[in-house]
Structure formats: structure tokens, C-alpha cells
Amino acid sequence: MQSSVFGIGKELVSAQIKDNNAYYIASKLNEIGVENKFIVFLDDDLDDIAQTLNYFMNKTPLIITTGGLGPTFDDLTLQAVALATGEELILNQKCLSEIEFFYEKLYNEGKIADKNLNVNRQKMAYVPKNAILLKNSVGAACGVYLRKNDCHIFCLPGVPNEMQTMFEDKVEPTLKSIIEPIFTQSQTIECSINDESLLAFISSETTQKTHVYAKTLPTSFSSHTMYVRFTAKAPTKEEAKYKLAEAITFFKDRLSRF
Amino acid sequence: MQSSVFGIGKELVSAQIKDNNAYYIASKLNEIGVENKFIVFLDDDLDDIAQTLNYFMNKTPLIITTGGLGPTFDDLTLQAVALATGEELILNQKCLSEIEFFYEKLYNEGKIADKNLNVNRQKMAYVPKNAILLKNSVGAACGVYLRKNDCHIFCLPGVPNEMQTMFEDKVEPTLKSIIEPIFTQSQTIECSINDESLLAFISSETTQKTHVYAKTLPTSFSSHTMYVRFTAKAPTKEEAKYKLAEAITFFKDRLSRF
The missing domain is CATH 3.30.1370 (Ribosomal Protein S8; Chain: A, domain 1)
Structure with missing residues (x-):
């Protein structure tokens, strides 16, 4: 199986930070027998992300994205995936509960001042309709696994330790069950x-x-x-x-x- | 002006080496007032490179590539640019002379054993018909600047010191003359x-x-x-x-x- 890895965020294309996520994923994919063919870094632009996802969905049957899942206005990955796949973006109640639980726990530990599920926190619970949630054991935003026609799409957070934990716990086992390794x-x-x-x-x-x-x-x-x-x-x-x-x-x- | 930066080579997408070229270029572009929107790493696959160049030529009016200009069979950038732009790939006599001069100099310095212009060396002199050559003051392969419709394409070597010297000496002055800086x-x-x-x-x-x-x-x-x-x-x-x-x-x- 061949793959494309996406890193999403203005900080990556403008050289404000040096990416390590895509390199980590490409090297992990290599270890488990997936041949990575493309690495793409994009700005936080909805149409650009959606169109470019669409282009690479026709190039490789596996796409893994990092970044753009958070609560801020410029986190657009799941909206873009919905556009690219023609899926509806819906409020996922299970995801919402996870997010609620996450902030409540932080609040109870005295780490944040407010436990209310404000609109920015709720935003993270809007995911493509047929997506399978990937639990984030480190941060707030759930990851997503979506299968569209012959393409497998995994969307992971951009914060490195959240991404790496999710890759190892969720993505790797799934991939091992669907690929014929090379x-x-x-x-x-x-x-x-x-x-x-x-x-x-x-x-x-x-x-x-x-x-x-x-x-x-x-x-x-x-x-x-x-x-x-x-x-x-x-x-x-x-x-x-x-x-x-x-x-x-x-x-x-x-x-x-x- | 907005730009896309390409890094071409299997070693980049398979995580055998960590790229620094694209990061260098994006940061230089930023300094001179070009907004970089995409960074793309690709395998040494002719059709993939040509098609993906074509896709991004419709996204940004400036594309800078690194890698794939050398003498080996997997150096395919100029062939791909020719395909993507519909230009003919022709033997450029000026480029051939530069290459001949380069190897003769190395031979005279006792650094290489053979000064003949073998087919692999000649291969580097095949460039898109209307391309402007960018002299490589460090290595053998010339860079290329091609304007196609509204898109400016620069192809630079992948070896970091060749690329950086060519960027500073050739690309930066040209860009400064064509952009309205932001x-x-x-x-x-x-x-x-x-x-x-x-x-x-x-x-x-x-x-x-x-x-x-x-x-x-x-x-x-x-x-x-x-x-x-x-x-x-x-x-x-x-x-x-x-x-x-x-x-x-x-x-x-x-x-x-x-």
C-alpha cells in the first residue's frame, strides 16, 4: 500500500517551525510495510486543503494528516475532509462527551479555570458523518478514521505527543489489519x-x-x-x-x- | 506573490533523510516578501512529478523545485517540468559546454579519473526548450528558470550548498525583480x-x-x-x-x- 502524509498549518509552510510529524509518520509507515509517496504541507486554507486532499486521494489509497483538529478558527482539517469526501460534517455526540470529560477532568485537577463546553470546544466534535473516532489519550481533539471508496484517511492532531500516541495506539493496529505489507x-x-x-x-x-x-x-x-x-x-x-x-x-x- | 516549494527524491518521502532545503527556501521567500503556501515532497516518479507540478502551477504563480537534476537515471525533474508545461526537452548546447567545462576542470585538478562527456553527464544538458539556464557555480547540473503562462518555475539542485548558492546568486535577484513583495x-x-x-x-x-x-x-x-x-x-x-x-x-x- 502507498501513502501520502499531510502536515496542515501556516507555521509549516512559512518556515516558522520545522516539521517533525510527517517525518515520524513516514518512518513509522516504512517500518510496518507501507510505502510513502508524498509529503505535503499546507496553509490553513479550507479550499486548498480540501482540493489537495482530493488530488492525493486519487494518487494513494492511504492519507494521514496531522494538525488542524483543535478549537481555534484556523483548525479546518475535518471540514476540509468532509468537503473532499462529500461527507456531511455532523456533531458527534460521542466525541462531544469525550471533549466534555477531558475539560472536566482538567478543571477538577485545577489546571483550567472554566469547564463549560464553549463553542470552540464544541467545534472539535464536528466530524465527517461516517468517521470512526480515534480517542486522544493526551489532548482534547479526537482523531478520525474515514474510509471513502478505496481511500483510507486518518486525521491526527498536530501536537507531537498527541499525534505519536494516537499513531501507535490507534493507527498502527488498524493499518496492520488492512495492508499487505511491503x-x-x-x-x-x-x-x-x-x-x-x-x-x-x-x-x-x-x-x-x-x-x-x-x-x-x-x-x-x-x-x-x-x-x-x-x-x-x-x-x-x-x-x-x-x-x-x-x-x-x-x-x-x-x-x-x- | 504566493509560492509552492517542491523537494524531489525518494529519500525525502521515505524518511531516509530529513529535508532542510524546502525549509531554507520557504524562509528565504518569506524574507523577500513571497508568501509560501505549499511544501511538497515527491518520489522519483516521472508522472507523479509532472502531474503534481501541473496541479500546483494552478495554485501558485511561483514554483521552486530542488533535487532531481543530476546524472543518474532517477533524476527526472527537468523531464517532468517539460511534461507539465508542454515544453520540448532539448539538448542545450550552452548547458552542455558548462558541464564539459566543469568535468574538465575537475579532471585537471586530479579529482576525477575521466573527463569524457558520457551519456549520464550529457543527460544533464537536456532542458525545456524555452528555459533560461541558472549557472551552478558549485556542481555540474545547471538550474533552470522557465516561465509558462503566468507561472514562474525555478528548478534547483538538491545538494544543499549548490542549491543555496544558486538561490542567493540567481533566484533571489530574479524574484526581487518580478514580485510585489508582501x-x-x-x-x-x-x-x-x-x-x-x-x-x-x-x-x-x-x-x-x-x-x-x-x-x-x-x-x-x-x-x-x-x-x-x-x-x-x-x-x-x-x-x-x-x-x-x-x-x-x-x-x-x-x-x-x-
């Missing part, structure tokens, strides 16, 4: 040629013949060596490791004849 | 409420009334304070600073009454 194994080797344009002959041949992706990692020409990263994919980790070893042997053999 | 000024303040759902009333009102974007930065409820970032935009830095100060005053006034 495992990736990588290894980087140093080789005695420093020229990418020469190595390209061998890396291209290796990729074609072994179906293991050989990627040269260009640095400067002041070194006399260069690194090449091999990435193998297979339905099991063992097969991927085996293919990887075979490809490196093939590559080294070609290199020695060069 | 300058951004930001300031973050700490305030005495720790609850985003309460602050949302004030941040929303501030944004609406002052047109300065007030973004709450949620942390945990264990602190009794919270940060809010204000971002003002204007045709000059001075105006942006003035708007920023006004908005913060407005926000603090509302906060004191809460």
Missing part, C-alpha cells in the same frame, strides 16, 4: 569512485537487474569515494534482506570490473 | 491563559479585526500560560511592524477584559 531494507556502502555520472551506469544496471534501488549520494568531488544507498522491498523482512545482499554483491562485482 | 513580521507573546479553546475567542477576533494572524501554540495544560504568535503582512517591513504592534495591543486589551 518491507523495506536499506544499506549504504562506500565505494571507490567519487563520480556520480560514472557510478550511474552501475547503479542503473543494478536497479534494473535486481529491482533493488541503488541511489548515489552526491557529495563534493574533494573526496575520492562516494556513498551509495541500496533499498530493497519485499513482502517479508527476510526476503528484503536477501534481495539487498544480492544487489550489493551484483553492484560490487560490476564496480570491480569498471 | 513582508511578514512575527512576534510571539506569552499570555496568562493556558486554554486554547478560551484564547480562541480573542485570537479569532484579533485576526478578524486587525488582519494580523494570531495563532495559539498549544502545549500541555500543566503550564499556566500559553504562547501566541502574531504574524502581520504588508507591502513594507515598517507597515508590517506597525500592524503587528497594533494587533498585539488589541489582543492584550481583550485579554485583560476576559
